[in-house]
Amino acid sequence: GIQVEQSPPDLILQEGANSTLRCNFSDSVNNLQWFHQNPWGQLINLFYIPSGTKQNGRLSATTVATERYSLLYISSSQTTDSGVYFCAVDTGGFKTIFGAGTRLFVKA
């Protein structure tokens, strides 16, 4: 089955810093989402982005489907950005596969 790898696994930032999170996948995908799991465990939708580029405030994402990767950019990070960021994909079947996540801690 498809493999989804996220990097880095852990990231510590000073408030105000920028960062790039990466999601590599081993096969072509039909659907790709980025989620933020907050400290209370809620998965929050960030982007639905099987291809192309999207921006929402301080966050943006780019998926290059032909090269099998997606990037999530966080600019001017805030303490509330702390949590775990997941990439999730499917390849046209019924199963969605999540990466292991990037654990982000933003220091005040």
Added chain:
Amino acid sequence: GAGVSQSPRYKVAKRGQDVALRCDPISGHVSLFWYQQALGQGPEFLTYFQNEAQLDKSGLPSDRFFAERPEGSVSTLKIQRTQQEDSAVYLCASSTGLAGVYNEQFFGPGTRLTVL
């Protein structure tokens, strides 16, 4: 409701007890998914419903796990004879589209199951 809801939010069961976890998807959403999330890991797919039809149950860990969505809306995940390894957060998600086609999923808050 405005989002996906799940109940109970927390469940403590003694080993060997049966439990039932409920998911109320966003109204009108065709697709419904169940996931299991162990501590420190990403969610793992359990099963998928398209309306009332269970089209994929390949992720269910054993025959002690059973899911249903009889009227194509509310879904229940049942675990029989719970074991300690069943302790996890169980997440439900729904989507207006079809898995594998257009599939933007929205998640509920989860049910944290602890088996003693």
